[in-house]
Amino acid sequence: MDSKKTVFILSDSVGETAELVIKAGLSQFYQDYEIQRIPYVEDTKTIDDALNRSKDEDGIIGFTLVDPKLRNYLNEKASALDIEAIDIMGPMLQAMERVFDRQPRLEPGLVHKLDEDYFKKVEAIEFAVKYDDGRDPRGIARADIILIGVSRTSKTPLSQFLAHKRLKVANIPIVPEVEPPEELFEVDRSKCIGLRIQPEKLNDIRKERLKALGLGDQATYANIKRIHQELDYFDKIVERIGCRVVNVSNKAVEETANQILRLIKG
Known part of the structure; x- marks a missing residue:
């Protein structure tokens, strides 16, 4: 039987959107898992702590961060630590920015x-x-x-x-x-x-x-x-x-x- 996986969810808001998306994906697998939500992420220290915990527990990370600096930081650090990190918001914002030809508002929690x-x-x-x-x-x-x-x-x-x-x-x-x-x-x-x-x-x-x-x-x-x-x-x-x-x-x-x-x- 597969061991339980820990999914760390990081968000600059409450993390509800990220959790819904992650759960939708997890429903496609026969996998025992635990979700730990880390809301209101505003600095790199919080990201580092979550990455270290994920590394220790062989977990994965799902995140919704609208701040491109924090988003890029998490992606780069996760890659360096060989941690699977799912950027839920980033690709969508980048695509919409190209289509609408304008900058996103970059305000957490608007939804x-x-x-x-x-x-x-x-x-x-x-x-x-x-x-x-x-x-x-x-x-x-x-x-x-x-x-x-x-x-x-x-x-x-x-x-x-x-x-x-x-x-x-x-x-x-x-x-x-x-x-x-x-x-x-x-x-x-x-x-x-x-x-x-x-x-x-x-x-x-x-x-x-x-x-x-x-x-x-x-x-x-x-x-x-x-x-x-x-x-x-x-x-x-x-x-x-x-x-x-x-x-x-x-x-x-x-x-x-x-x-x-x-x-x-x-």
């Missing part, structure tokens, strides 16, 4: 920063779904942005658009017959944005919505008197909160979202 950014986006999207249309007022305190407005003022699409910017958004419908949740009046008002719309524009939108649902456009939902009543109540709530307002009339979701971002960041 994990990208992963973190991705998961923040997913978390924000899930948040927007969970706290859409006032489903759970507990989201108000946790939100980066709270959107309030009457029905058909693009609260949901705006929430999703802003979620893709990694912002947690809760939206609350404003209806005269329903008192808004208490949390809305306790939160930092700078996080709250009211969505205002012209009555005539809202009337047109609601009529089209009713038609799409196969309903007549004479329902109270699209009645101009009712719309004025809702918008008057919206204005009272906005004044009570003291929040800023964005007019969404005749604006695309992207345009409104960018205006909201400017207000929040300003």
Whole structure:
């Protein structure tokens, strides 16, 4: 039976990428092995220590080092000591440098920063779904942005658009017959944005919505008197909160979202 091999994994970040690649290769062999990960390599002494251990234990080395000086040092020393060293990142960076005709950034750990950014986006999207249309007022305190407005003022699409910017958004419908949740009046008002719309524009939108649902456009939902009543109540709530307002009339979701971002960041 083959003796157990020790695989030393060196990385200028956490070493996760190198370990995944090494394990993928090892899976092709009936070989007992042990992995020892050496993360955050920043100097030649750490490399020397790993090489000496590998020499003593008849091990091999797999590494991801973006710094060309450290990478070249490890390759040269490993060759001189007759140690098998697998440069996972080097050949790929060199090939990409030739193809893209530009220098790599040479910043360790960027893939994990990208992963973190991705998961923040997913978390924000899930948040927007969970706290859409006032489903759970507990989201108000946790939100980066709270959107309030009457029905058909693009609260949901705006929430999703802003979620893709990694912002947690809760939206609350404003209806005269329903008192808004208490949390809305306790939160930092700078996080709250009211969505205002012209009555005539809202009337047109609601009529089209009713038609799409196969309903007549004479329902109270699209009645101009009712719309004025809702918008008057919206204005009272906005004044009570003291929040800023964005007019969404005749604006695309992207345009409104960018205006909201400017207000929040300003």
